[in-house]
Amino acid sequence: MKAPTAPGRTLGEPIEIRGPSGDWGRVRADLDRHGAAVLFARQDAWRPQRAGLPRLRALLGRDWDRYLELTHPQVRGRFAASRVLLRFAAAAALGVRPESVEIGYGLTGRPQLRGYDGVHLSLSHTDGLLLVGLATDGPIGVDAEPDERILYGPGLDRHLCTPYERERIEALPLAERNPAVLRLWTLKEAYSKALGLGLRFRFTDFGFPPDRAPVDVLRPDGTPASVGRWTFRTGSLDDRYTLGVAVQDAGFGRTTDTAAGTALDPGIVDAVVAALGEEERAAIAADAW
Numbered sequence: 629m630k631a632p633t634a635p636g637r638t639l640g641e642p643i644e645i646r647g648p649s650g651d652w653g654r655v656r657a658d659l660d661r662h663g664a665a666v667l668f669a670r671q672d673a674w675r676p677q678r679a680g681l682p683r684l685r686a687l688l689g690r691d692w693d694r695y696l697e698l699t700h701p702q703v704r705g706r707f708a709a710s711r712v713l714l715r716f717a718a719a720a721a722l723g724v725r726p727e728s729v730e731i732g733y734g735l736t737g738r739p740q741l742r743g744y745d746g747v748h749l750s751l752s753h754t755d756g757l758l759l760v761g762l763a764t765d766g767p768i769g770v771d772a773e774p775d776e777r778i779l780y781g782p783g784l785d786r787h788l789c790t791p792y793e794r795e796r797i798e799a800l801p802l803a804e805r806n807p808a809v810l811r812l813w814t815l816k817e818a819y820s821k822a823l824g825l826g827l828r829f830r831f832t833d834f835g836f837p838p839d840r841a842p843v844d845v846l847r848p849d850g851t852p853a854s855v856g857r858w859t860f861r862t863g864s865l866d867d868r869y870t871l872g873v874a875v876q877d878a879g880f881g882r883t884t885d886t887a888a889g890t891a892l893d894p895g896i897v898d899a900v901v902a903a904l905g906e907e908e909r910a911a912i913a914a915d916a917w
Contacts (some may be wrong), residue, residue, distance in 0.1 A: 637859040638787070640872065643667040645713070648917055652720035655762070659721055659747075664763040664875045666770055668718060668865065671756045674709035678904070679917035687712045710753045712917075714739060717760045718822040721747045738824045750821050757869060766878035769821030771814040772869045779813055780806040788813065790835035792850030797838050807870070808838040811862045814872030815842060819860070822874045836860070 640658040643651060646668050647676040660663035676684050685692050691711045698704040711731070718741060719726040730742035731749075739749045750761035750770045761770035773779075785794045793812060797805050815836050834853065836842040842860040845853040857877035865871040 629902060637664075637875070637877070638662055639664060639666070639859065639861050639875070642865055642871065645669045645673075645716075648716060650716075652716075655717065655720050659762060659764055663765045664720075664761065664768055664859075664873075665872075666873055667760050667762075668772075669709075669713055669758045671706060671758055674758060675705070675712050676712040677705065677707050678917055683917055684708065684712075687715060689715070689727070689730055691731065706753060710751060710758050713758050714749065714751050714760055718747060718749060719730050721762055721764075734824050736824055736828060738821060740818075745839050750818075752817075752821075754869070757865075759871075761873065761875075763875050766876035767822040767824070768876075769818035769823070769874045770872070771817035771821065772865060772871045773810055773814055774806070774869055775810065775864075775867075777810065778806060779809040784809065785832065788816075788831050790832055790846070790848035790850070792846065792848060793835045793838050796850075798840060810870040811872065812836055812838055813876065815860060815862055816872075818872040818874040819845065819858075822876055 631637045639662055643654050643658065643665065645651065645655075646669070650667075650669075653901040655667055675729045676687055677791045679687075684695075688695055688708065691707075695704065695708055695711075698707055712726070714731060715726040718729045718731070722729065722741075722744070724805050733739055733741050739751050741747055741749065746755055746764060748761075748763045748767045750768045752759040752771045754772055755774045757772055759770050759772050761768040779788070780797070784797070785791060788809065789797065789812065797808050800808055801809075813831075814836070816831045816834070819834075823829065833848065833852070835846045835848065837846065837850075842862070845858070859873075859875045859877070861871075861873040863871055
């Protein structure tokens with residue numbers, strides 16, 4: 629992700645996490661330095677089902693019942709991998725064990741930490757890629773699409789692009805039009821996720837410049853919307869995916885200490901872990917998960 633960001637904030641490069649023992653220290657360092665971290669993993673590297681059902685149930689927490697309702701093996705595997713990765717990422721930020729993290733969901737499905745609002749979460753997955761965003765000074769949204777996905781075509785102005793965006797896209801060389809639309813799509817997805825609106829926010833009602841680094845949201849006619857302090861980032865991930873990131877500065881200052889032990893009574897986390905039981909703790913100690 630080499631494109632510039634809006635003034636006032638920098639973002640680190642996306643961090644690849646290759647399993648439970650990944651580079652979590654780098655994730656915490658990015659949170660400390662930038663107030664945000666973006667990490668990704670390949671689903672093949674995240675197969676928590678191999679840890680056994682008791683351990684998987686502890687890691688999924690409240691998502692366990694939803695996991696059991698899924699019948700398609702591929703969908704079930706992706707669900708388990710993405711939610712366990714999200715818990716490991718949140719645990720790295722909070723300084724706790726993954727099974728002690730409780731994830732809740734807003735009305736549009738946006739994940740959030742239950743009982744703690746100092747770290748904001750975003751989750752995306754596509755084509756075997758798992759993507760997580762963490763931020764400490766405002767909401768974050770992340771999205772990725774395979775570069776080979778074709779979005780450019782008839783009906784752009786009805787479903788995806790503003791009149792300004794469509795005009796700018798049509799002015800580009802033909803080979804650059806689909807990549808430009810992919811960048812717009814991931815940015816709009818990321819922005820709407822950060823707002824907690826999902827696809828309820830019509831993509832034809834707001835926009836970004838298709839041919840340069842975005843620094844602001846644009847109205848349909850291309851004029852700046854001045855919606856607040858945001859940082860937008862788009863770029864290539866692993867030469868296979870187009871990535872979009874949107875992070876808001878909510879104006880309340882950055883949470884510099886995200887450790888759960890600082891924010892909560894130290895006995896709370898210990899009580900949660902103890903509730904797993906001696907047998908479960910022994911299984912955890914013997915397993916990489």
